[in-house]
Amino acid sequence: xxxxxxxxxxxxxxxxxxxxxxxxxxxxxxxxxxxxxxxxxxxxxxxxxxxxxxxxxxxxxxxxxxxxxxxxxxxxxxxxxxxxxxxxxxxxxxxxxxxxxxxxxxxxxxxxxxxxxxxxxxxxxx
Numbered sequence: 001x002x003x004x005x006x007x008x009x010x011x012x013x014x015x016x017x018x019x020x021x022x023x024x025x026x027x028x029x030x031x032x033x034x035x036x037x038x039x040x041x042x043x044x045x046x047x048x049x050x051x052x053x054x055x056x057x058x059x060x061x062x063x064x065x066x067x068x069x070x071x072x073x074x075x076x077x078x079x080x081x082x083x084x085x086x087x088x089x090x091x092x093x094x095x096x097x098x099x100x101x102x103x104x105x106x107x108x109x110x111x112x113x114x115x116x117x118x119x120x121x122x123x124x125x126x
Contacts, residue, residue, distance in 0.1 A: 005061030
């Protein structure tokens with residue numbers, strides 16, 4: 001647990017130092033919002049913020065090591081949670097690129113669907 005925590009700290013620092021190359025490779029609204037949050041800080045503040053975000057996910061390891069969870073980390077955590085609730089303009093292209101789900105039963109009536117399910121369950125899968 002502690003080794004994983006230490007690795008996560010090192011990896012977060014590396015991501016910040018290199019400009020988030022692996023994080024940018026993940027296409028999701030969560031990542032878009034997280035990058036927006038991290039990039040809203042001055043470059044010198046980003047390692048501290050990233051470290052706080054790692055600590056929030058590894059509270060037990062923080063307690064087992066000499067690291068601490070204080071008011072600064074708690075504020076970063078609250079700010080991060082708030083930022084994750086806000087739609088970012090960069091997300092629009094991503095949302096438009098997502099394929100619409102194909103439900104397959106859109107034209108079926110509820111009665112025919114329920115009947116098919118009932119018949120199948122009575123007869124069994126064979």
